[in-house]
Amino acid sequence: MRYCALSTTLAAALAWPVQAVEVAPPNWWAGMVSPTVELMIHEPGIAEASVKADYPGVKVLSSVRQDSNNYLFVTLDTEQAKPGVIPLTFTFSDRDPVTVNYQLQTREEGSSQREGFNQTDVIYLITPDRFANGDLSNDSVAGYVDKADRDDKGGRHGGDIQGMIDRLDYISDMGFTQVWTMPLLENAMDAYSYHGYSTTDYYRIDPRFGSNELYREFSQQAEQHGVGVIMDVILNHIGSGHQWMQDPPAEDWINNDGKFVPTSHRREALHDPHGVESDKVAFNDGWFVPTMPDLNQRNPHLAQYLIQNAIWWVEYAGLSGIRVDTYSYSDKAFLSDWTARLMQEYPNLNIVGEEWTVNPLITAYWQAGSQRHDDYESALPSVMDFPLQATLTEALKNSESWSSGLRTLYEILASDFVYGDPYNLVVFADNHDMSRIYSQLDEDPALWDMAMTTVLTMRGIPQVFYGTEILMANPGTEDHGIIRSDFPGGWPDDKINAFTGEGLTDQQVWAQDRIKSMLKLRQQYPQVFAGKLTHYTPDDGVYVYFRHTEHAGDAKVMVVLNKNAESKALPLARFSSMLTGYDNIRRLGESQQPLAQSLTLPASSATVWIIE
Structure with missing residues (x-):
C-alpha cells in the first residue's frame, strides 16, 4: 500500500491536499x-x-541515492526552524520539478519528559483481532486478501481498535494500568495476517483494525482512564507483501540477497567465547519463515528509517512505552544506536526487549547497566524475564526436593545480580507465543493461583495476557490460533460475556476476582511495589518473600507459597527482621488482626498478607 508525503489520515486531519510523492516519516516536529x-x-x-x-x-545537509532509482534519502537540519510547512523542491534534468510540502509540527508540551511504564504498573497484553469487535464494517476490507472468518483459528476474527476503546472501562476497572497490543500496523498478507508481525507499511495502521487517528484516539482515551499504551515494534523483519520486496532501496536492504535462508535461532552464538563468526551470521541474518524477510540494519539508511519510525509513533500516538519483538535477532550495533537514540529523545520512556532464552546471563546482556563479557553498550531499559517464567512453572509443577520445586524459584531470583536493574524486568506467567498458564499447569486452579500471585507481587513489572484472568486455556494443542482465542463477550452474538460476568463459571469468576483484588492491592500500596524484594530460602515446601520500602514503619506485603497438600503452621520468628515494630497483619480480602507467633497456611495455597 502507498502512503503519501502526508499520510491520508494526517492530511484529512489537517485539511491539506494529499501529496503524490511518498515521504517517510510523513511529518516531523520542531524542538526535537x-x-x-x-x-x-x-x-x-x-x-x-x-x-x-x-x-x-x-x-x-545531504541528498543520497542507493541502488534503486526510485528512492532518495534527504537529510534536513531543523535546529533553527519554527513549526510550519517546508516546501521541498525536486528538480530534474528531463521533466518538470516536483514540490512536496513537508510539515514540521509543534510538539505536545512535556513530550520529551513523558513517563514510561514502571514497577507501579501492570501491563495487559491484548491480541487486538481476538479481544473485541467494535466496528463490524472493517472486518473485511477491499484490496486485502485475508478476509474475516471467525471459524478459522488462523484467520481474522474482526477485533479492532474501536473494540479496545469500548472496553477501556473493563481494563481500568480490573486495575490494569498499561495496555500492550500485538502489532497494529498494516499486514497486507494473503493469510495469517491477524497477528500483526508481518509489517507491510511502517506508517499505517491496518485498516481492518482502524486508522492512525483512531489509534491516537485510543491512546488519548486510555490516558483518561489512567492507562498507558505500549506499542509492539518489529525491527528484525517485514512481511513479504511489503513494497520493499518488489523495489528495495538498496541491494543489501534485505539479508541473504532477498532470498529465504532460515535463522539458526542459536542466540548463544552472539556470546560464545569459543564460537565462530559464521554462526553469529546464521543467527542474525537468517529469516524466521519465507513470508518474513529479514532486514539488514547495517544499511545506515534503513537503520535511520527504523529509528525515526519508532520516534514518530511515540510522538504521534503519545505512547508510554515500546515492546521490541525478537530483539536480539537484529544487528547488535544497530540495537545499540536505536536504544540510545530513543532514550536520548525520551529519557523517561520504557522499552522492553523480547529475548526468549531461559539463561539469565543472555537476558541480562541486553539490559542497560548490566556487566558484560565485552564492551557492548546498550541503552535498553527492560527485558522480558523469560528465565523467571520458565522457572516459575517448573517450580510449581515439580516435586519438592533439595534441587527442585520452590528452591529453583529462589535460585533464579538469587541470580538477579547479573541484571542492570532486575526491578525493571517485565515478569509474566504466559504470553501470546506460549501455552496459557492454566494449561501449562494442567488446569490446576491452586497452581494457577500460585503462579499469578507470584507474578503480581514479584519484583519487576507484571504483564497479564488477556483471558488469563478468566482461566482461558488451550488443552491438547499448541496452536497459536487457539492460544489466542476470542475473549468471550467481545462480539455481539457471544453468549458468554467476560466483560460483564454473564455466563462465566464460578471458578472463572473466582479467578477474575482474584486478579482484580491483587491489582487493587498494588494500587493501594504503590510505594511497596515500587520498593524492594526480600526473600527467604524455601523450607519444607513453603516459600516466603516480602515487598517493602526502605522506610521503617511503612506497610509491607508478605507473600507465602505453600505447596504442601495439607494446611501448615508457619512460625514467624524466622522473619523477625522484617516484622519487628509491626503490630497488625491481615490476609488480602480479610479483616486485620494482631500479629501473632504463627500463621495458618491453607493447603496448596498462595496467601498475601498486609503488615502494618
Whole structure:
C-alpha cells in the first residue's frame, strides 16, 4: 500500500491536499533533541533529482541515492526552524520539478519528559483481532486478501481498535494500568495476517483494525482512564507483501540477497567465547519463515528509517512505552544506536526487549547497566524475564526436593545480580507465543493461583495476557490460533460475556476476582511495589518473600507459597527482621488482626498478607 508525503489520515486531519510523492516519516516536529531528520523519498526516478528546501532555518545537509532509482534519502537540519510547512523542491534534468510540502509540527508540551511504564504498573497484553469487535464494517476490507472468518483459528476474527476503546472501562476497572497490543500496523498478507508481525507499511495502521487517528484516539482515551499504551515494534523483519520486496532501496536492504535462508535461532552464538563468526551470521541474518524477510540494519539508511519510525509513533500516538519483538535477532550495533537514540529523545520512556532464552546471563546482556563479557553498550531499559517464567512453572509443577520445586524459584531470583536493574524486568506467567498458564499447569486452579500471585507481587513489572484472568486455556494443542482465542463477550452474538460476568463459571469468576483484588492491592500500596524484594530460602515446601520500602514503619506485603497438600503452621520468628515494630497483619480480602507467633497456611495455597 502507498502512503503519501502526508499520510491520508494526517492530511484529512489537517485539511491539506494529499501529496503524490511518498515521504517517510510523513511529518516531523520542531524542538526535537536531535535536530536532523532523514526523509525517505519514494517516487519513480526521484534519485535523479536535486533538492532544495525553501524555508527559514531549514538546511538540506545531504541528498543520497542507493541502488534503486526510485528512492532518495534527504537529510534536513531543523535546529533553527519554527513549526510550519517546508516546501521541498525536486528538480530534474528531463521533466518538470516536483514540490512536496513537508510539515514540521509543534510538539505536545512535556513530550520529551513523558513517563514510561514502571514497577507501579501492570501491563495487559491484548491480541487486538481476538479481544473485541467494535466496528463490524472493517472486518473485511477491499484490496486485502485475508478476509474475516471467525471459524478459522488462523484467520481474522474482526477485533479492532474501536473494540479496545469500548472496553477501556473493563481494563481500568480490573486495575490494569498499561495496555500492550500485538502489532497494529498494516499486514497486507494473503493469510495469517491477524497477528500483526508481518509489517507491510511502517506508517499505517491496518485498516481492518482502524486508522492512525483512531489509534491516537485510543491512546488519548486510555490516558483518561489512567492507562498507558505500549506499542509492539518489529525491527528484525517485514512481511513479504511489503513494497520493499518488489523495489528495495538498496541491494543489501534485505539479508541473504532477498532470498529465504532460515535463522539458526542459536542466540548463544552472539556470546560464545569459543564460537565462530559464521554462526553469529546464521543467527542474525537468517529469516524466521519465507513470508518474513529479514532486514539488514547495517544499511545506515534503513537503520535511520527504523529509528525515526519508532520516534514518530511515540510522538504521534503519545505512547508510554515500546515492546521490541525478537530483539536480539537484529544487528547488535544497530540495537545499540536505536536504544540510545530513543532514550536520548525520551529519557523517561520504557522499552522492553523480547529475548526468549531461559539463561539469565543472555537476558541480562541486553539490559542497560548490566556487566558484560565485552564492551557492548546498550541503552535498553527492560527485558522480558523469560528465565523467571520458565522457572516459575517448573517450580510449581515439580516435586519438592533439595534441587527442585520452590528452591529453583529462589535460585533464579538469587541470580538477579547479573541484571542492570532486575526491578525493571517485565515478569509474566504466559504470553501470546506460549501455552496459557492454566494449561501449562494442567488446569490446576491452586497452581494457577500460585503462579499469578507470584507474578503480581514479584519484583519487576507484571504483564497479564488477556483471558488469563478468566482461566482461558488451550488443552491438547499448541496452536497459536487457539492460544489466542476470542475473549468471550467481545462480539455481539457471544453468549458468554467476560466483560460483564454473564455466563462465566464460578471458578472463572473466582479467578477474575482474584486478579482484580491483587491489582487493587498494588494500587493501594504503590510505594511497596515500587520498593524492594526480600526473600527467604524455601523450607519444607513453603516459600516466603516480602515487598517493602526502605522506610521503617511503612506497610509491607508478605507473600507465602505453600505447596504442601495439607494446611501448615508457619512460625514467624524466622522473619523477625522484617516484622519487628509491626503490630497488625491481615490476609488480602480479610479483616486485620494482631500479629501473632504463627500463621495458618491453607493447603496448596498462595496467601498475601498486609503488615502494618
